[in-house]
Amino acid sequence: MTKQTTQQAILATLIGFSVPMAFAQQAAHCTYPGNARNPDNAYIIYNSGTVTDTRTDLMWDRCSWGQSGAACDGLSASFNWSQMNEAVVAANAQNYKGYSDWRVPNFDEIKTLVESCRMNPAINNNVFPNTPPNWYWSMPVVPTEVEDTAGVYFFDGYAYGYGHRNNQGFGRIRLVRDAR
Template identity: 35%
Template sequence: MTQLRIRTTLTLLLLMAFSTATVAQDSHCQLGIGEDEASTPSDEFELPRDGTVIHVRTDLQWAQCALGQGWSRDSCTGQAESMTWSEAQTAIDELNRTGELGGYTDWRLPTREELETIVEKCREAPAINDDIFPDTPWAGFWTSSLDTEEEGDAWFIGFYYGLTLEYSRDSSYRVRPVRYR
């Protein structure tokens, strides 16, 4: 009887240890939302501590905050700016002119495919790893990708559910700059 209790206790301890390790690895996931494992685990990112983050899997360097927000220690402060697609292009040009983000001058709007690589499929509201990209608005973020069927439309990703949609370039969405590392 004692051996059975010891075996049962050991089995429970092992299960608890395994469960804890899994939860710790995907701590930004939400139970019952989307996939069981993180699609953007934190260990795929390097944090230079200059307001940028490097996605090692894709070799892309992202602004940790949306344009309009500022990086402060471990969070994004201020309000993410909404802008039309054309205004987004101008804002990126200004960012490059000043070199204020990490000292780099080759930032751009991400392609649709690039922005999809940071959508987190195990959470929503926002559907992004908020340990890596804190204070991300749920609203849409522009891509550089244009809709070939609808003249005047561009693709954006809404970070409430992580959906990719196209809409008029005269609409207002947020911007998260990217560059190749």
């Protein structure tokens, strides 16, 4: 067992769940940033606190909602479904970071941020600093499927479904917009 998979096994024991072996084996063979799925040069970072993914032409908030500054300082907020939607409306009303067309990414969009060569968090931490290794909301890809949604758990990069009926689920958000 490699040092990295040993560390993952210890961490899994401490937090009470097992890290999938396929991920552990994949991560053990990855060298970041050498084999990175999302290398630094795939992004354009702006002083406004936004970043554009040159492959998808999406502009992302560098910080999770609730964090601020170049290092994304502070605690990110956790929202239920209604609160998440209210946060997006508030961001657009205040012309957040110079734009008024922010939204929560759909599932296919948020998956593009997962960095398979990293864990805890499974995201490029140079581009998206201090990303909490938590679950992030996404909007359903099919708008009519709104009773449940999927999102990404940025601890390990895996996608999980989450019910939001009656505002029972909580998650974090990273805003996105089309970079036009």
